[in-house]
Every structure is written in structure tokens, then in C-alpha cells.
Amino acid sequence: MLLRKTIGAFLVLACLAGLAACAKTYQAGKSGTAEPSGFLSDYSILREGTEGEATLLYRNEDKARWATYRKIMLPRVQVWKSTTSGLEMEDAVYLSMNLWSQLDAELRKDYQITAQPGPGVLRFEVAITEAGKSRPVLDLLTTLPPVGRAGSGAKRFAAGTESFVGVASVEARITDALSGELLAAAVDRRGGGKYATKGFARWADVEEAFAYWAKQARWRLCLQRNGTNCQKPES
8 A cells, every 4th residue: 555655646746747648548559559340341441540530430521411410329339249358248348338328428418319210310339349457556667767667658659558558449430320321430549548646447547548539529520510619638
């Protein structure tokens, strides 16, 4: 307990001094590290995203009339078994419910959530395709400069994530709920940042990634329909 308090106090000072990376999550690598799982039927239409976008994405610029949609169908978030085979059932259920709840909380700020397809209804489907717990004590230890930060930073450069942090990947598609026309699709991957207030919950990094994706979904939909006061999420 004393060790944890000492490490925590040091990391607060490190963040304040600019010695540690304090973002809660970050995009973990580019297209080569967000591997397609099979949830999306056609990956050939995806392009690599630019800054602030998903790792890979597609938008149907010809057919999408975003401003005409007022409702969203939000089915249960899937956990894609082919890429999360080592995930325990209890954790899979928890993560599915956590991401769905965060998406629901954000999207209902702008849309009516419905269970029925119809005119002016979007269908927003999401799958968790990777979910890895952090190793909290080692995560904190590798935040300490200079050796810990250097080694963790080298791993991020090589593999897309820092040492001992949690990581998650998702795939999503948005269709017209009535016609089934594909309007948008995305693949993204995020890893946990190095910051002092994270605590010792093993799924904390993944939950932060879910929170970011939920806010990003709301922001992107706001931009697509030319909304006002679109709020870009912080990492």
C-alpha cells in the first residue's frame, strides 16, 4: 500500500512536470495494428483515417443524408469471438454492456433511441474485436522516468501500445435501418495512456477507450449533419 501511494505521488508530479504522457487513451497504431476481424463484410472500401478519425473508415458520401435522421437503433454490442477467444464470458458480458451503455448515453443526447426500423432511423452496430486488461502495478512502474518511460515508449513505437496498459479494438457500421444501405463503417484501436490517477482497475483503460468512442460517435454524427455546438472528445 505504501509503495502504491509513493508511486502515485511521484506520477502526479511527473505529469505536472511534463515527464509522463498523461492522455487517458490514444490511437494505438495505424492500419496495420487494427486488424479486420470479419465483423464488417467488406474491408476493401475502407480508407486510412486522418488525424481525429478512426484508424480505418468509410463514408457513403453519395447516399447518406445525415440531417434527415432523427432516431437510432442501437443493438447489443457484439464481442467478436474469433479475435477475443481468450476473454472470459463474464468479462465479455461486462464489456458489451459497458460500451453499449456509453454509446446509449451519448447518442440519446441528439437522437431518439428506438427498437423499430423506419424512415429517418439509423442502425448503429458495434463489435468489440480486441480487449486486453492492463497490469496496473507494472503499468505504473513503467511510467517512471527515465528507464520506464523509455522502454514503454519504445514498445508503443513498435507495437502501437505502451507497456502493460489495456487495449481495445472495435468495428462499427451505420446503415439506413429501413433500406439496409451502408452509410459509414470504421475500425479503430486504442491503448491506455500513462497517468497517475488511473488506479488499479484492470479494465480502466478499456473503459476509457469506450468512453472516447462514444463521445467520438456523437461528435462525428453532429459534424455529418452540420450540427451546431459539435463537441470534439478529448483523448
